[in-house]
Amino acid sequence: MKTLGIIGGMGPLATHDFYRKLIELTPAAEDAQHIPVVMVANTLIPNRIAAWEGRGPSPLPALITAARQCVESGARVLAMPCNTAHFWFEDMARAVPQARFLHIADEALRACPRGDGLPLRLALTGTHATVAMGLYQSAAVRLGMNVQWIDVTGVQASVTAAIASVKAGRIERAVAEYQRALDVLRSAGAKTVVMGCTELPVIAGSVRSGVLLIDATETLARACIAACMND
Secondary structure (H helix, E strand, O other): OOEEEEEEOOOHHHHHHHHHHHHHHOOOOOHHHOOOEEEEEOOOOOOHHHHHOOOOOOOHHHHHHHHHHHHHOOEEEEEOOOOHHHHHHHHHHHHOOOOEEOOHHHHHHHOOOOOOOOOEEEEEEOOHHHHHHOHHHHHHHHOOOOEEEOOOHHHHHHHHHHHHHHHOOOHHHHHHHHHHHHHHHHHOOOOEEEEOOOOHHHHHHHOOOOOEEEEHHHHHHHHHHHHHHOO
């Protein structure tokens, strides 16, 4: 069984949610059947959105340090439960060639339905940076998917507020804001909505979506289990 390295802390509750799902989804009956984990939960990694917008220092040195700490401690599979930080994924992967680094957008999109050759009417909810970076759009191209992206501009303020509320521990407000966004997206014709910020799956069980919700955190956890236990 391979050791998993978790590059976390972005934010703490999202990292907790990922690790909890990893444990719950692992087919284990005793401690020794669970995946060995090395976690670096550095909450001081520079703000990813501010860096992308040119308003703050790059998080890349701290991200590479965290990845290398995981690898030096024995990790051979890496996961980073933060979508926006995947803007620096390629540079990080080059810095730690000893490990297989799983991409959260690839794993989330692999869980989306593909039917009848028709375009998948898909909405991506996440930070405005994640949406604008094209992380998921690029992943769809890599995976050969036919996607019709639903415009999320009109709900971005509500999604951003939901993310910020989860980070601040204001869960009820987060649920209300995200529910508002989902209602609009459903009315706009979205059939599938990706929770493309790892704060959003924290509240997934409390919203009434009316659409297929793709939990990017859960899909990443499932991929880690497969990579560590079966590959």
